[in-house]
Amino acid sequence: MMSDSLNDPRLGFRGWLLTDTPTSRFHARCVAFYSGWLKFRSNTMAMVGLMILILLVLIAAFAPWIAPHDPLAQDLAGRLKPPLSEGHLLGTDSLGRDILSRLIYGSRITLYIVTLVALIAPIVGLLVGTVAGYAGGIVDAVLMRLTDIFLAFPRLVLALAFVAALGAGIENAVLAISITAWPPYARLARAETLTIRNSDYIAAIRLQGAGPMRIITKHIWPLCISSLIVRVTLDMAGVILTAAGLGFLGLGAQPPSPEWGAMVAEGRRFILDHWWVATMPGLAIFIVSLAFNLLGDGLRDVLDPKDAG
């Protein structure tokens, strides 16, 4: 199946990836992906965002090897040491725990929350949105009204109310954030579905006898994915901020777990005398959500050029 261009010594693999005459479906996909990557790569800020996130994943994966100390080990003799003191690059907190190690382990919690929300919310939204858009009529009206009701709350306040009902904890925070995060995806998926639904090729597939299930899952979902991915990446910054906010209010991860928002809350008591305890985790939250924003902007330019600007 490999094309001749791959064997052409003048072009090589790069030439195969850049050809304008793809020879197979897989080839065409590779070409589209590679040219998108080239465009993305030229966006410096987006690359910076991507690098930060890759670094974050690596840090989270190798936390036990990178962290200089046990994140939970207390050392009351060495409490509230300022940054750059011996053995503690970012200082220690009120129980003498090494802040750098806690930040490194905390990256796992952040990634855990972000990954789960990024899976749950868009999938629920995609389901609701495509079904509403394709079915139309009363189903559409009911589902969209439901979406509007969820959109009618400020997200943090609704998440607060849900956490209050479910109890504090990371899983419940994830659930609460997902419950508040799916409606925009549903709106987006519905809008995409409405434009696709009446296109000729869908009519052709329908004439061939495809049922609604097949049309939605095989022909509508794939076309919704790219705009959903952009939206997810842009939303992740907000998810991180909401999760950190819940943690800050004591409703997310519970102590002594090194969740960044909870760490800021803990440092809040000493903010005037020992500034670093609250400053460092806050910076970590800021950097990661900035990275998601940069990456999202870059992806939007590549995948969704119509909204760029």
Add this chain to the structure above:
Amino acid sequence: MALAENRGAGRHRLPRFQRILWKIARVLGSVVITMLGLMFITFIIGRVMPVDPVLAVVGERATNEVYQQVYHDMGLDRPLLVQFGYYIWDVLHGDFGMSLLNARPVAEDIRRVFPATFELATLGVLFGVVIGVPLGVMAAVKRGSWIDQTARVVALIGYSMPIFWLGLMGLLIFYGILNWVGGPGRLDIIWEGMVPERTGMILLDSLLAGNWDVFKNAFSHIILPASILGYYSMAYISRMTRSFMLEQLSAEYITTARVKGLPERRVIWKHAFGNIRVQLITVIALSYANLLEGAVLTETIFAWPGLGSYITTALLSADMNAVLGGTVVVGLIFVLLNIFSDLLYQVFDPRAK
């Protein structure tokens, strides 16, 4: 489908006034449905909550008969839908139940704390408009210049910065180190209770009482939380202003105006800006609604006795009636502001069909 289109066409022939009335009626209908749904969600949240409301009233040591009696009195033995009906009835009468914490009506508590949030959010949005709109216009006019880049960075930071952290840093720098502003709270303790409470908004109350010292003190306390809240709406407003302006400036009527020799300032502020005013007002209304969210965290940081800290305090002490009451009020304000901006747009912007 065809029927709906026919009806649509028929409506289109109605005189303008009736068309607007029809629009308003439709919007009101959707408000009612949204509000019912909103109350249903909070109602369900209140029902699945792990805290037993009966136990909270009768206490741990009540006998079974007392428990059953209260259970019955609270209507908990009735079907869920009937309970929901009673809940709506109560909310419509401004009754959110009693706070389990201080045994006062929640509605009264909310009325008491609301002015503090209103004062903070209003000042915040003012800050956002006064800085965000000119910044957005300049960024659009001088596209790609340093001012455009600055506006971009400012907005990016606004979208990425945890507001509670920014608040803490603000306190650290402007209160702890520089001592330029008042610390947490609305007033220093010595000024507390110096002016009679009329509106509940201290800035306004002190002006009404003519007490300049209290006003200055209150201002030094509100300026930091308000500008931090305002920073976020500024980020949003400046981005939206920029994109609205870019759209207008690329239109042909702008070229015409320039060719006619109008001064550039007039082209920008009178022609282009004049056309984005309605859009801008809807954006401002939306960012005002979004401030409610930021207010929850900001008020916690600055010990600001408003709706946000009321909800979080209630949350931490499992005072469910207070949490739900606060949530419904916030949701209501959110919906009303959204509807307001929507209506404004529909009625005043002839381009919206």
